[in-house]
Amino acid sequence: MSNDSSATTEGMTLIDNATGKELPLTVIEGTVGPKVIDIRKLYADTDCFTYDPGFTSTGSCESKITYIDGDAGILLYRGYPIEQLAAKSDFMEVCYLLLYGELPNAGQKSKFESDITNHTMVHEQLHKFYDGFRRDAHPMAIMCGVVGALSAFYHDSTDIADSHQRMVASYRLIAKMPTLAAWAFKYSIGQPFIYPRNDLGYGENFLHMMFATPCEDFKVNPIVAKAMDRILILHADHEQNASTSTVRLAGSSGANPFACIAAGIASLWGPAHGGANEAVLNMLHEVGSSNRIPEYIDKAKNPDDPFRLMGFGHRVYKNFDPRATLMRETCHEVLDELGIKDEPLLDLAMELERIALEDEYFVERKLYPNVDFYSGIIFRAIGIPVSMFTVVFAVARTVGWISQWNEMIEDPSQKIGRPRQLYTGELSRDYVDVKKRG
Numbered sequence: 001m002s003n004d005s006s007a008t009t010e011g012m013t014l015i016d017n018a019t020g021k022e023l024p025l026t027v028i029e030g031t032v033g034p035k036v037i038d039i040r041k042l043y044a045d046t047d048c049f050t051y052d053p054g055f056t057s058t059g060s061c062e063s064k065i066t067y068i069d070g071d072a073g074i075l076l077y078r079g080y081p082i083e084q085l086a087a088k089s090d091f092m093e094v095c096y097l098l099l100y101g102e103l104p105n106a107g108q109k110s111k112f113e114s115d116i117t118n119h120t121m122v123h124e125q126l127h128k129f130y131d132g133f134r135r136d137a138h139p140m141a142i143m144c145g146v147v148g149a150l151s152a153f154y155h156d157s158t159d160i161a162d163s164h165q166r167m168v169a170s171y172r173l174i175a176k177m178p179t180l181a182a183w184a185f186k187y188s189i190g191q192p193f194i195y196p197r198n199d200l201g202y203g204e205n206f207l208h209m210m211f212a213t214p215c216e217d218f219k220v221n222p223i224v225a226k227a228m229d230r231i232l233i234l235h236a237d238h239e240q241n242a243s244t245s246t247v248r249l250a251g252s253s254g255a256n257p258f259a260c261i262a263a264g265i266a267s268l269w270g271p272a273h274g275g276a277n278e279a280v281l282n283m284l285h286e287v288g289s290s291n292r293i294p295e296y297i298d299k300a301k302n303p304d305d306p307f308r309l310m311g312f313g314h315r316v317y318k319n320f321d322p323r324a325t326l327m328r329e330t331c332h333e334v335l336d337e338l339g340i341k342d343e344p345l346l347d348l349a350m351e352l353e354r355i356a357l358e359d360e361y362f363v364e365r366k367l368y369p370n371v372d373f374y375s376g377i378i379f380r381a382i383g384i385p386v387s388m389f390t391v392v393f394a395v396a397r398t399v400g401w402i403s404q405w406n407e408m409i410e411d412p413s414q415k416i417g418r419p420r421q422l423y424t425g426e427l428s429r430d431y432v433d434v435k436k437r438g
Helices: 042-046 081-090 091-100 105-117 124-132 139-153 163-189 201-211 222-234 242-251 257-268 276-287 290-301 322-337 344-358 360-364 369-381 388-411
Strands: 012-015 022-025 027-028 066-069 074-075
Touching: 022 042, 066 369, 074 091, 074 322, 081 222, 081 322, 091 105, 091 222, 091 388, 105 163, 124 139, 124 163, 139 163, 139 222, 139 257, 139 388, 163 201, 201 222, 201 276, 222 322, 222 369, 242 257, 242 290, 242 369, 242 388, 257 388, 276 290, 276 344, 276 360, 276 369, 276 388, 322 369, 344 360, 344 369, 369 388
Parallel strands: none
Antiparallel strands: 012 022, 066 074
16 A cells, blocks of 8 residues: 555545436545545535534544554554554653654654753743632643643744744643643642652653652652553544544634643543543442442443443444553553552452453453543552543643644645534524514
8 A cells, every 4th residue: 555645546426316417536545544535625516515423434634643443453653553652662752753753763862851851840920820710620620721821921932833833832732731730630639739850750750740748758659650651652642533623623723732732621621532531430439339230230231221331342442442451451560569459449440340351241342441441440549539530631642632733734735624514493584573572
């Protein structure tokens, strides 16, 4: 298969059954994956739109960043299998790969890590910005606000036509997101903010800002730090999902990068997207104890019961989630390292995992535990509260969002997003004065 980004292959013909008119359509073939039918001139030629709620059958852009084959359980970052990256790489290297398209050499990696590390502090005035929120505000609500506000503090990197400013903004977002996220957590529990340390790695620094206090020295467990790094890698990008599409759509208007990432955070907040691992823990709380598992398994199998086991199966991966295997390994490493036993919620999760991997109903339907199931358990084990689950996801996904945004800005065919609709409302009608309405 050609390595050209958009090789034209054979065409298709659309036939209007009412008139017999034929319309030739070009078929475009990418490097791998389904071919796409070019319908850019469809409206001009036929006076018709396509109808595709959720855009699940529509290619909205051309991209070289991430590839997913849900049937085969494949996830590639710039062509590299996620299994190899999670096992052999680290998050900073993966960030460089997503941004620039290639793995860095030793010198490039060292400089990139230094550049990111030296941007982890935020403007001190942002410290006061948090005070405007209620203490019980959801951390994702805070993140939407403070990330959007970055454009007011770093307006020297908001000119999207300037490649250098785009690079500076990208580095700032990747570097500062853990600081902002950790501070959102600290604010919600009333503890003082912990500033970043330049002697710590990315994930390690994030955990330090989350859990350290001024009262005593805090050392991050290396196994937990490794787990966090892997979590960040596995969540760094996932093709054109809801939040990434939101970032691209916001960016298509020419909005600054900080505003675009804030829009992505808002989209990620939904329980059907980034909130899925939070939903797993809520489900475990609902089940309550291991002796109630059979009852809930029966509910899950009953097609007339609305109950669903959260964290099992995936709308994209129809076989298995390649990230879940790695996350399962990481999950058990963390539980073993921390010596967590007789913790009811985690015991419950492990029993559900066992049943799902052995029960014919789940095996036949390929309803295996997914990445959200295991990440929720890990977060619970290391003391990250449920309200912070999606925030950690946002920290990881920032590099994917900003890589996708940069790719879109540099695309000469990029246009402002303008989805169409099938209108089913009233036809034109005349206004009736309120006194004459029945």
